Amino acid sequence: MRYSVITFDLDGTMVDTADEIAEAANRTLAEFGVPRQDPAMITGFIGHGARHMMMRLMAHVLLEQPERADTLRPDAVLARLDAHYGATAGLTAKPYPGCRDALRTLREHGVRVACLTNKEHRYATKVLRSCGLADMLDYVVGGDLLPQKKPDPAGLHHVLGVLGGQTHRAAHVGDSRTDVETARAAGAEAWAVPWGYNSGEPIQLAHPDRVFNSLPEIAELVIEANRAWGYAPALS
Ligand SMILES: O=C(O)COP(=O)(O)O
Numbered sequence: 001m002r003y004s005v006i007t008f009d010l011d012g013t014m015v016d017t018a019d020e021i022a023e024a025a026n027r028t029l030a031e032f033g034v035p036r037q038d039p040a041m042i043t044g045f046i047g048h049g050a051r052h053m054m055m056r057l058m059a060h061v062l063l064e065q066p067e068r069a070d071t072l073r074p075d076a077v078l079a080r081l082d083a084h085y086g087a088t089a090g091l092t093a094k095p096y097p098g099c100r101d102a103l104r105t106l107r108e109h110g111v112r113v114a115c116l117t118n119k120e121h122r123y124a125t126k127v128l129r130s131c132g133l134a135d136m137l138d139y140v141v142g143g144d145l146l147p148q149k150k151p152d153p154a155g156l157h158h159v160l161g162v163l164g165g166q167t168h169r170a171a172h173v174g175d176s177r178t179d180v181e182t183a184r185a186a187g188a189e190a191w192a193v194p195w196g197y198n199s200g201e202p203i204q205l206a207h208p209d210r211v212f213n214s215l216p217e218i219a220e221l222v223i224e225a226n227r228a229w230g231y232a233p234a235l236s
Pocket residue numbers: 009010011012045046047048049050053116117118119120
């Protein structure tokens with residue numbers, strides 16, 4: 001097997017963004033007089049973009065406090081979330097151990113790497129820049145760049161079209177069932193990491209093709225597979 005393109009999910013896979021997402025959500029709710037909500041619960045709502053997370057959080061609040069329905073209106077809340085997440089995105093986000101090394105090593109060995117996330121594109125690029133990862137990626141697809149989001153395979157196919165890769169030489173790495181389903185739907189290998197969010201469910205239950213214990217382990221496997229196949233990158 002020779003791998004030519006590896007795509008990585010962002011939240012919970014390359015970067016720990018849970019705290020700043022919860023902070024933006026709670027700052028937003030505070031403006032509407034809603035007490036702070038448990039960050040762990042908010043983390044469970046991550047996976048389909050910041051606006052989707054906020055809609056799920058609002059649904060949770062309104063279920064417990066239906067009398068807030070008059071003030072907690074989606075348009076008003078989402079507009080304030082945009083302001084707050086625009087301010088917190090990238091503030092406390094931290095790449096998981098070995099993230100930069102893994103990306104650098106893959107590229108040094110001729111493998112192209114991309115970020116495929118459901119996070120809105122403007123926030124994704126802000127987080128990647130503030131974590132020093134933006135220049136280490138060959139391409140980024142945020143959740144609102146195309147009409148379809150993960151688990152639709154369109155984003156992965158788009159990356160492969162741009163970078164010139166084939167699905168049977170690609171793997172998508174993620175922390176959630178959505179990522180596994182995306183890879184499968186696209187015809188790429190479904191690789192997973194166990195430290196992410198996945199709504200609190202162990203990623204093994206989504207049956208990925210492989211689960212890795214670190215990001216550098218992914219680079220090692222790819223390089224070893226490509227070496228065994230006899231592929232050496234052109235020297236530049
Ligand atoms: O921002 C989100 O909710 C999800 O983003 P992800 O696709 O990078 O996990």
